Amino acid sequence: MYRKPFIDIYLKNGFDFDEAKSEVDFVLDVLFNYSYKDFMLSKKLEDWQRDKLVKIIQERVSTRKPIQQIIGQAYFCARKFFVNEYTLVPRPETEILVKNVLELASKYDKPKILDIGCGTGCIALTCMMENKNITADAIDISEQALEISQKNALFHNILERINFFKSDLFENVGKKYDIIVSNPPYIPLKDKENLQTEVRNFDPELALFTEDEKGIEFYEKIISKAKNYLNDSGFLAFEIGINQAKDITLLIEKFGCKLIKIEKDFNNIERVIIAQKI
Ligand SMILES: C[S@@+](CC[C@H](N)C(=O)[O-])C[C@H]1O[C@@H](n2cnc3c(N)ncnc32)[C@H](O)[C@@H]1O
Incomplete structure (x- = not known):
């Protein structure tokens, strides 16, 4: 053998x-x-x-460093992506988010997407490779992550359809989109000690943790302003953490959007939430 x-x-x-x-x-x-x-x-x-x-x-x-970080590459939706210590290693659960974004994108002739917290760029880039009509803006607060996402766009030869820039959430965003997608940090900092060594010691803190008790502060910041950055009837698509669906649904209703769908992952955990601007 x-x-x-x-x-x-x-x-x-x-x-x-x-x-x-x-x-x-x-x-x-x-x-x-x-x-x-x-x-x-x-x-x-x-x-x-x-x-x-x-x-x-x-x-x-x-x-216990993740193998993907040791060799600097990971697979996501059956494609290779460069990763480093400043980017989250793309997770299989996030492929469920991509599948949902592609379903939403199929409603538009020329879908325009904003990916908030793009990391390696795996979400926006995969969607764009699957649907050649998509154009996207992809933002992150980390310049080092943006370097990797641009390297991935170049590697997959789609740099001309995507625009990367540094932004603290919507800070430098000046347009409207059909779909805003995000897999934001959603682990409360207080839960850090319970994480696997691979995650706790090697995934970038900026990609994982929130200051609030429930891990939902990024959703609140995004949903509360989303209407200003979505076209009429545009969609919000999030990956979410365990037991967060109820609180995020309340935020969706509070800020004038409607819940469209919650999808579970392979472990029966509510993992993706879709909302629409009304
Ligand atoms: C959970 S990771 C997701 C990375 C990638 N989208 C994925 O799904 O694999 C969250 C990302 O959000 C970025 N981030 C954290 N705070 C941010 C902020 N205030 N504004 C924009 N991006 C932020 C992190 O740098 C990180 O790349």
């Missing part, structure tokens, strides 16, 4: 088999373009490739 010596390093350090196997395959694919088919055709790894893989796995098991 060609993966065995690598998987064994994980197992000896308390990781489970499925995680170990998927991470070894991920690194083989991303760094060496090495697939299961290569293995079946008996394509051998070079010594330097083995050494590199072992070094990466040793860093992973000794520090």
Whole structure:
């Protein structure tokens, strides 16, 4: 079994088999373009490739740094994105948000989207690759994150349809959009100690935490001003944290929008919320 010596390093350090196997395959694919088919055709790894893989796995098991941050790339909606210590590693749950934005975008001929807190740019860029009529503005408060999102736009060859700029929420936004999408920070700072080591020690704090008790301050700041930045009947699409749907629904009603949909994730947690300007 060609993966065995690598998987064994994980197992000896308390990781489970499925995680170990998927991470070894991920690194083989991303760094060496090495697939299961290569293995079946008996394509051998070079010594330097083995050494590199072992070094990466040793860093992973000794520090618990996410594998994507060690190698600087992640998969999102089956596409590669560059990541670094200033960007959140894109999560599978966020793919549900993308699916919903694409459904909303299909109602428009030329959808205009604003992505607030774009990080790697994974949401806006994926939507644009799936729907060639979308144009987008993508903002973040972190200049380092914006550098990575622009690198991703260049890598996917869609820099001309998207405009990145630094903005503290709507601070530097001067237009209206058909859809405003955001996966904002939603973990109350008081919950930091309960997080997995990978998240607590390596995801950027700016991407995770809120000062308020419930983790909903970013939703309130966005929803309270959204009407000024949405075209008539435009949509708001958010990823949300556990047990936040009820409070966010109240905010949607308070600030003159209507709730359209709440969608659960694979763990049956309410994860995406869609609202419309009325
Ligand atoms: C949870 S991450 C989401 C990143 C990416 N959109 C994704 O889904 O993977 C939240 C992002 O919001 C950004 N952010 C935090 N505070 C912000 C603010 N006041 N204005 C704009 N962006 C902000 C962070 O830098 C981070 O990139």
